[in-house]
Amino acid sequence: MKFVYQDLLNFLSEKPSKELLSEKLFQLGHEHEIVGDIFDMELTPNRGDCLSLNGLARDLNIFFGKVQPYKIYEGDILPLDFNFKNLSTDACPKISFLEIEIEGAIAAYKPYLENYFSLLGNNKVNFFTDVSNYISYELGQPTHCFDSSTMNNQLTFENKICQESFNTLLGSNINLEGKNCIFSVDNKIISLAGVMGGKSTACSSQTRKALIECAYFKPEEIIGKSIKYNLVSDAAHKFERGVDIQAQEKVLRRFVAIVKDHAAIKNFKIQTFDDTAIKQHIIPIDLERVNKILGTNIEEAQYLMILNRLGFEINNNNEVNVPSYRHDISSQNDLAEEIAKVLGYDSIKSKPIEIKNNLNESTSHIHNIKNFLVQNGFSEVINFPFAASKDNKSITIDNPLDSNKPYIRTSLKTSLLENLLSNERRQNDLIKLFEISDLYSRGDQINQEKKLGIIISGRRGHNYADFSKKLDFNYLNQILNEGIDNNIFNIEEISRADLKTKKKDKIFYTEVLIENIPPDIYKDYSFNKEKINFIKYQPVSEFPSSVRDFSFSIVDFKKYNMVIELISNFDDDILKHAYVFDFYENKKLKEIKVGVRLIFQSVLCTLSEEEIQKTLHRLLKPILDLEGVSVPGL
Amino acid sequence: MSNIDNIEPPLIKDEVGSLHPINQVKDFLLSMLADLGFQEVDGPEIESEEFNFDMLNIKKSHPARQMHDTFYIENKSHVLRTHTSPVQIRSMLEAKPPLAFSSAGKVYRKDDDATHLPMFHQVEGIYVDENVTFANLKDLIHQILLNLFGKDVEIRFRPSYFPFTEPSAEVDILSENGKWLEILGCGIVNPIVLKNCNIDPEKYSGLAFGLGVERIAMLKYGVNDIRGFYKSNLDFLGQFK
Numbered sequence: 001m002k003f004v005y006q007d008l009l010n011f012l013s014e015k016p017s018k019e020l021l022s023e024k025l026f027q028l029g030h031e032h033e034i035v036g037d038i039f040d041m042e043l044t045p046n047r048g049d050c051l052s053l054n055g056l057a058r059d060l061n062i063f064f065g066k067v068q069p070y071k072i073y074e075g076d077i078l079p080l081d082f083n084f085k086n087l088s089t090d091a092c093p094k095i096s097f098l099e100i101e102i103e104g105a106i107a108a109y110k111p112y113l114e115n116y117f118s119l120l121g122n123n124k125v126n127f128f129t130d131v132s133n134y135i136s137y138e139l140g141q142p143t144h145c146f147d148s149s150t151m152n153n154q155l156t157f158e159n160k161i162c163q164e165s166f167n168t169l170l171g172s173n174i175n176l177e178g179k180n181c182i183f184s185v186d187n188k189i190i191s192l193a194g195v196m197g198g199k200s201t202a203c204s205s206q207t208r209k210a211l212i213e214c215a216y217f218k219p220e221e222i223i224g225k226s227i228k229y230n231l232v233s234d235a236a237h238k239f240e241r242g243v244d245i246q247a248q249e250k251v252l253r254r255f256v257a258i259v260k261d262h263a264a265i266k267n268f269k270i271q272t273f274d275d276t277a278i279k280q281h282i283i284p285i286d287l288e289r290v291n292k293i294l295g296t297n298i299e300e301a302q303y304l305m306i307l308n309r310l311g312f313e314i315n316n317n318n319e320v321n322v323p324s325y326r327h328d329i330s331s332q333n334d335l336a337e338e339i340a341k342v343l344g345y346d347s348i349k350s351k352p353i354e355i356k357n358n359l360n361e362s363t364s365h366i367h368n369i370k371n372f373l374v375q376n377g378f379s380e381v382i383n384f385p386f387a388a389s390k391d392n393k394s395i396t397i398d399n400p401l402d403s404n405k406p407y408i409r410t411s412l413k414t415s416l417l418e419n420l421l422s423n424e425r426r427q428n429d430l431i432k433l434f435e436i437s438d439l440y441s442r443g444d445q446i447n448q449e450k451k452l453g454i455i456i457s458g459r460r461g462h463n464y465a466d467f468s469k470k471l472d473f474n475y476l477n478q479i480l481n482e483g484i485d486n487n488i489f490n491i492e493e494i495s496r497a498d499l500k501t502k503k504k505d506k507i508f509y510t511e512v513l514i515e516n517i518p519p520d521i522y523k524d525y526s527f528n529k530e531k532i533n534f535i536k537y538q539p540v541s542e543f544p545s546s547v548r549d550f551s552f553s554i555v556d557f558k559k560y561n562m563v564i565e566l567i568s569n570f571d572d573d574i575l576k577h578a579y580v581f582d583f584y585e586n587k588k589l590k591e592i593k594v595g596v597r598l599i600f601q602s603v604l605c606t607l608s609e610e611e612i613q614k615t616l617h618r619l620l621k622p623i624l625d626l627e628g629v630s631v632p633g634l
Numbered sequence: 635m636s637n638i639d640n641i642e643p644p645l646i647k648d649e650v651g652s653l654h655p656i657n658q659v660k661d662f663l664l665s666m667l668a669d670l671g672f673q674e675v676d677g678p679e680i681e682s683e684e685f686n687f688d689m690l691n692i693k694k695s696h697p698a699r700q701m702h703d704t705f706y707i708e709n710k711s712h713v714l715r716t717h718t719s720p721v722q723i724r725s726m727l728e729a730k731p732p733l734a735f736s737s738a739g740k741v742y743r744k745d746d747d748a749t750h751l752p753m754f755h756q757v758e759g760i761y762v763d764e765n766v767t768f769a770n771l772k773d774l775i776h777q778i779l780l781n782l783f784g785k786d787v788e789i790r791f792r793p794s795y796f797p798f799t800e801p802s803a804e805v806d807i808l809s810e811n812g813k814w815l816e817i818l819g820c821g822i823v824n825p826i827v828l829k830n831c832n833i834d835p836e837k838y839s840g841l842a843f844g845l846g847v848e849r850i851a852m853l854k855y856g857v858n859d860i861r862g863f864y865k866s867n868l869d870f871l872g873q874f875k
Contacts, residue, residue: 294801401746
């Protein structure tokens with residue numbers, strides 16, 4: 001909801017600055033942003049009563065006082081003899097109609113009405129609809145305007161299962177399905193109640209006689225409809241949060257007053273269909289309880305003053321009467337929150353707490369497993385559980401986010417294989433991943449299992465001893481199954497035949513139930529959960545990397561350490577990684593050969609050969625300047 | 635060093651992997667809560683509507699229960715839990731006050747854009763005893779945020795709305811650039827929830843709070859794009875050693 005700063009000031013006795021108004025709105029829990037003179041409110045869903053100038057002013061009365069800047073028609077109004085049938089009083093317990101006829105065309109709008117469109121960027125539609133929209137802004141009650149000339153027979157309201165199309169007043173054709181609150185004439189739907197009216201009965205600039213419908217619809221019956229039918233509806237937003245069931249006459253009298261401001265009225269009549277005995281919601285006064293909830297020592301006088309300024313009345317039985325527009329208030333905790341908001345949450349003093357509890361030692365089994373794997377070079381991943389393929393135990397999602405992935409995975413294998421392939425595409429040549437997750441499957445009931453999945457492919461390591469070796473069955477088997485009775489890790493090779501990849505490295509995978517891993521085998525890998533290193537993250541490049549290998553020949557052995565240090569200490573934005581992948585001592589020729597791999601990558605762009613050469617030159621020059629050090633062939 | 639026999643080959647360092655940063659932060663938070671007296675409890679990610687919504691006073695009309703917000707499964711017989719609060723409900727049903735539980739894990743919302751994911755992680759805590767007050771809640775939240783962001787952190791409490799707490803608050807910290815950042819939601823446990831868990835709300839009261847693990851991780855590590863956590867990119871994951 002957006003409002004103009006000056007418009008709200010008109011409802012307040014004091015005229016706070018924008019900053020003070022903003023501070024108090026935040027204090028009351030009404031989040032917002034301010035652009036110029038426009039406040040864009042983000043109200044919590046329980047405060048539908050604040051979706052108007054009048055509603056916000058009611059809440060701000062405690063700080064700035066509230067006035068009624070608008071006039072309503074105070075005179076007598078004749079009853080409307082109107083042919084209406086309410087077949088679903090549960091969904092719409094109270095509804096009122098105003099029939100109003102004007103003479104002649106409408107000249108310019110009065111400033112308060114004109115500003116609503118010009119300052120808030122709202123589009124004008126036609127006079128009656130414009131008044132309706134303005135009243136919703138001012139008082140929070142949506143109304144709908146029918147062109148009376150289209151309403152000749154009985155109007156019926158019903159909450160029923162529908163299966164027919166409906167043309168909205170904005171021209172979109174929607175197919176109604178399921179249960180909907182609708183208005184109909186001659187069994188033809190003319191309005192999706194609480195959401196949007198229809199084209200066939202909509203007012204136009206030619207309309208001189210309109211029927212204004214003003215209703216209370218049960219929020220449960222309206223909620224979700226605008227999203228279901230993809231309709232943007234301010235009315236639905238308000239009805240979903242609950243409007244004031246007592247406000248209908250006042251709203252329609254305000255409607256008359258605004259029309260009177262703009263046109264000569266020939267005739268107007270009102271009829272209310274009230275099918276509910278409205279119950280006053282009452283809460284006993286219990287200040288002790290409120291203080292106990294908040295941890296405060298508020299005095300009774302202050303407590304009563306706050307409630308009174310918020311619109312709560314104290315009745316003769318010393319109870320709190322809850323205003324009809326406050327659907328969110330029903331308990332002492334609710335009243336405590338009202339008091340706390342007015343005092344300001346930050347002004348309630350903290351009181352130390354000592355939590356009494358008998359702590360059980362939590363199991364560290366999973367942490368030990370993870371730590372064992374991390375120490376052995378595996379990286380943990382977390383995947384979404386949504387899967388494209390199913391097996392006979394798969395659970396189906398009724399409303400998947402991606403219709404291509406409507407199942408819950410029953411294995412970690414597909415996710416980990418996708419992770420492996422995506423890392424291969426990113427030019428990683430050593431991939432060791434694991435994931436631990438709950439998996440769910442369907443049986444007589446929903447079954448839950450915690451599993452560990454491990455996948456490997458590529459080089460064993462980047463050091464000179466492992467660079468040429470490949471991750472394989474033996475590697476994984478040795479790490480996981482050695483020293484364990486009954487090999488619990490069943491290792492399989494995943495064929496690359498059906499994978500879209502040119503890589504040839506073999507892929508090995510294992511998946512095991514956590515409960516099948518003996519709790520003591522990784523006990524030496526205890527895990528310190530409190531230890532965390534909050535590193536400063538460096539953005540990851542989305543651009544390809546370039547690899548350069550160099551073989552240094554060192555015949556002056558005194559220079560060996562210098563070469564290693566120059567490479568290790570070289571710092572450059574585009575040098576991602578440097579490591580010795582080959583080391584060979586040729587005792588016969590008295591020469592050391594050091595193979596170094598340099599990987600270049602930028603976070604900003606794909607590197608050009610020139611950029612790489614420039615960095616290479618900076619790195620290699622001091623090394624090659626050393627006597628007894630060379631790169632043969634360079 | 636002039637003799638080739640004195641040359642030491644390069645040291646072979648064990649190449650260690652990394653724990654997922656989200657799990658690191660989750661475990662850090664749980665550990666902190668354990669130090670404060672909270673016992674870690676666990677529960678299923680596939681929940682009944684009763685435990686995910688009804689027991690928590692989330693009425694049938696609440697927008698969160700709509701198909702566009704919650705993943706329903708197996709002909710609406712269950713949901714993918716939208717928060718870890720049902721774990722606390724299950725635990726409260728089996729315990730008597732005083733009780734203090736923490737729960738953590740994956741939760742699901744039907745959301746997917748630059749700042750929201752369909753799956754993310756929460757850490758929640760609940761404490762129920764006699765005479766637990768909003769002033770106590772503030773003290774506990776201060777302790778948590780001081781642990782997380784240091785003693786100089788500036789904190790503010792704002793009123794908010796959660797069906798399962800009343801009063802409810804959102805808590806912000808003041809960032810280095812002078813803007814308030816929302817960090818967690820908390821409140822006094824709604825007596826309806828206590829009653830649903832067979833705890834006498836006339837005798838007992840409780841406090842509860844919940845943190846988004848991804849949000850804390852993004853702030854602490856300086857990660858700007860939440861999606862980075864779930865791309866399983868070794869260049870990304872390898873930084874969190």
